[in-house]
Amino acid sequence: MYIEKIESSSDLKKMDLTSKKKLASEIREYILDVVSKNGGHLASNLGVVELTIALESVFDVSRDKIVWDVGHQCYTHKIINGRYEEFKTLRKFKGLSGFPKTSESLTDAFNTGHSSTSISAAMGFAKARDIRHKKNHVVAVIGDGALTGGMAMEALNHVGSSNTNMIVVLNDNEMSISKNIGGINKLLTRLRSKKNYTRSNQLGRNVVLRIPVVGGLFVKLVSKLKTSVKNVIIPGMYFEEIGFRYLGPVDGHDINTLEKLFSRAKELDGPILIHVLTKKGKGYSIAEDNPDKFHGVSAFDLETGKSLSQKKKDYSKVFGDKLVNMAKENKKIVAITAAMKDGTGLGEFAAKYPERFFDVGIAEGHALTFAAGLAKEGLIPFVSIYSSFYQRAYDQIIHDICLQELPVVMCVDRAGIVGNDGETHQGLYDMAFFRLIPNLTIMAPKDFSELEEMMEFAVNLEKPVVIRYPRGGESGVKFTSKPLKYGKSEVVRKGNDLSIIAIGNKVSRAMEVAELLDNDGISSEVINCRFLKPLDTRTIGDSLKKTGKCIVIEDGTVIGGLSSAITELILEKRLDVDFSSYAYPDKFIKHGSVEELEKQNKVDAKSIFRDVKNKFKF
Numbered sequence: 001m002y003i004e005k006i007e008s009s010s011d012l013k014k015m016d017l018t019s020k021k022k023l024a025s026e027i028r029e030y031i032l033d034v035v036s037k038n039g040g041h042l043a044s045n046l047g048v049v050e051l052t053i054a055l056e057s058v059f060d061v062s063r064d065k066i067v068w069d070v071g072h073q074c075y076t077h078k079i080i081n082g083r084y085e086e087f088k089t090l091r092k093f094k095g096l097s098g099f100p101k102t103s104e105s106l107t108d109a110f111n112t113g114h115s116s117t118s119i120s121a122a123m124g125f126a127k128a129r130d131i132r133h134k135k136n137h138v139v140a141v142i143g144d145g146a147l148t149g150g151m152a153m154e155a156l157n158h159v160g161s162s163n164t165n166m167i168v169v170l171n172d173n174e175m176s177i178s179k180n181i182g183g184i185n186k187l188l189t190r191l192r193s194k195k196n197y198t199r200s201n202q203l204g205r206n207v208v209l210r211i212p213v214v215g216g217l218f219v220k221l222v223s224k225l226k227t228s229v230k231n232v233i234i235p236g237m238y239f240e241e242i243g244f245r246y247l248g249p250v251d252g253h254d255i256n257t258l259e260k261l262f263s264r265a266k267e268l269d270g271p272i273l274i275h276v277l278t279k280k281g282k283g284y285s286i287a288e289d290n291p292d293k294f295h296g297v298s299a300f301d302l303e304t305g306k307s308l309s310q311k312k313k314d315y316s317k318v319f320g321d322k323l324v325n326m327a328k329e330n331k332k333i334v335a336i337t338a339a340m341k342d343g344t345g346l347g348e349f350a351a352k353y354p355e356r357f358f359d360v361g362i363a364e365g366h367a368l369t370f371a372a373g374l375a376k377e378g379l380i381p382f383v384s385i386y387s388s389f390y391q392r393a394y395d396q397i398i399h400d401i402c403l404q405e406l407p408v409v410m411c412v413d414r415a416g417i418v419g420n421d422g423e424t425h426q427g428l429y430d431m432a433f434f435r436l437i438p439n440l441t442i443m444a445p446k447d448f449s450e451l452e453e454m455m456e457f458a459v460n461l462e463k464p465v466v467i468r469y470p471r472g473g474e475s476g477v478k479f480t481s482k483p484l485k486y487g488k489s490e491v492v493r494k495g496n497d498l499s500i501i502a503i504g505n506k507v508s509r510a511m512e513v514a515e516l517l518d519n520d521g522i523s524s525e526v527i528n529c530r531f532l533k534p535l536d537t538r539t540i541g542d543s544l545k546k547t548g549k550c551i552v553i554e555d556g557t558v559i560g561g562l563s564s565a566i567t568e569l570i571l572e573k574r575l576d577v578d579f580s581s582y583a584y585p586d587k588f589i590k591h592g593s594v595e596e597l598e599k600q601n602k603v604d605a606k607s608i609f610r611d612v613k614n615k616f617k618f
């Protein structure tokens with residue numbers, strides 16, 4: 001087995017093509033084995049096995065920089081760079097991260113997780129190299145999906161005009177998570193279909209470039225003559241026109257050809273874009289046939305491809321179903337996603353109302369300003385984006401939506417701790433960063449039916465509004481709810497000794513803690529905030545005055561969210577209250593299961609109960 005012996009990718013340099021092909025199939029089997037047990041990003045990783053081997057055969061990751069965009073396709077890189085054994089702990093608590101981490105290995109050039117950052121970071125590496133008179137190569141590997149992101153376009157614009165030596169490897173598998181969309185995708189489709197022309201053209205060009213000085217002049221002359229012809233044959237040659245030398249497209253599973261092309265690219269000056277065609281899910285037919293379903297998976301049966309966990313109803317599904325129903329009656333409702341149609345539960349909406357559904361690609365900032373325009377013209381946009389990806393659209397929310405008080409409904413999916421994807425994906429900051437924006441109403445439902453009620457409420461509010469809800473389903477605690485009123489919280493349990501203020505799915509946690517305290521004779525009042533903003537200072541203030549003791553439970557960072565709001569209230573009303581907060585500390589929370597991370601951060605019911613008993617005198 002080659003895979004067991006390889007210590008770092010420098011070992012690839014000693015291997016011949018046959019051994020590398022053998023290594024590729026061993027890596028595939030290993031990825032399938034581990035991901036089928038641990039879950040993870042399967043299809044993208046199966047698609048880049050040969051690409052990674054070829055790249056790391058030609059470039060030297062101990063000095064050259066390879067930046068993987070999004071980073072969800074870094075498994076082969078990790079396996080061949082000192083983490084073969086550790087790979088079994090992929091995405092597990094205290095195990096290997098599913099994304100590149102500079103803290104794990106010096107060969108991980110840059111941390112990623114969010115899309116479309118690689119070209120910018122690579123440009124930084126390249127410029128720093130030039131300023132320091134170093135000689136290393138810099139490569140950004142970006143997918144066709146990630147290329148739709150605004151940052152990638154901004155970076156191409158910068159790099160293309162810079163004459164900087166760096167290489168962009170475009171890993172084109174025609175897929176984002178779902179089928180890739182948009183004008184860039186159309187451009188790539190045209191390039192893909194011009195395979196033969198481009199390949200022979202490019203090879204000829206590279207041979208000529210080997211002839212010093214005259215070669216360069218010759219290429220310039222021929223290029224000039226060819227431009228008009230080329231523009232007819234390959235309309236728009238976008239990359240060349242913005243300043244890149246375009247190589248490809250090339251079969252991304254052919255190690256030999258890839259190596260040749262990368263070696264040539266190493267010799268060329270200026271920005272180079274290498275267009276590589278890969279198959280998402282390559283080598284595992286079930287994933288090849290369903291690349292979207294196998295983009296990110298939980299543990300599954302290798303034989304059948306069936307998930308081992310039972311699919312339960314989750315918040316995204318409730319959101320999607322409710323929106324379909326609401327849109328039936330209300331023709332003003334439109335839905336927007338940024339490349340996460342299925343993840344956000346909008347699949348059915350897209351099928352039923354294609355003219356009112358917009359997948360804008362990985363373009364969160366654009367999604368929000370686009371929504372602002374729709375809202376200004378009287379429509380009611382529901383924009384569903386994961387909490388951590390809303391970070392990309394902050395200025396648009398302030399400047400384009402809230403400043404003009406436009407009625408955009410911002411649905412924040414995967415809010416709170418998400419688990420195995422780790423630091424880059426935890427939705428812990430949205431309450432903090434939304435709360436300081438004027439004109440914004442922020443709600444979080446305690447259960448499915450409250451989510452539905454909040455969606456109805458949001459449509460009629462005619463103001464910018466956020467509804468945040470978590471990954472996964474309900475806790476199982478059953479509530480009887482009172483009707484929703486603007487800015488009003490809901491007392492879900494009456495008590496006299498302690499006020500427990502909670503929001504969203506943490507209202508269930510509050511009820512669990514209240515039960516545990518109740519067994520010890522401590523009577524808790526549980527308040528479901530419903531609104532983080534405006535906060536129901538009257539109901540909460542009255543409870544605090546009554547009990548003199550208060551805890552806050554929230555699925556977010558301790559700074560800036562509900563805990564901060566309640567401490568501000570205590571100070572403002574000059575209340576004499578003992579206070580403790582159960583939220584996530586001011587640090588980045590790594591990967592692990594939600595349960596493990598809750599225990600680690602002492603926000604599970606038992607830890608909160610024990611801490612309350614220690615801290616407060618009843």
Ligand SMILES: Cc1ncc(C[n+]2csc(CCOP(=O)(O)OP(=O)(O)O)c2C)c(N)n1
Nearest residue numbers: 044113114115143144145146175176177339
């Ligand atoms: C800012 C941001 N928005 C959304 C995502 C979710 N996301 C992860 S991978 C992905 C698709 C990436 O497609 P592509 O770059 O083509 O890579 P592939 O998986 O097809 O190899 C998306 C939308 C993200 N990581 N970052």
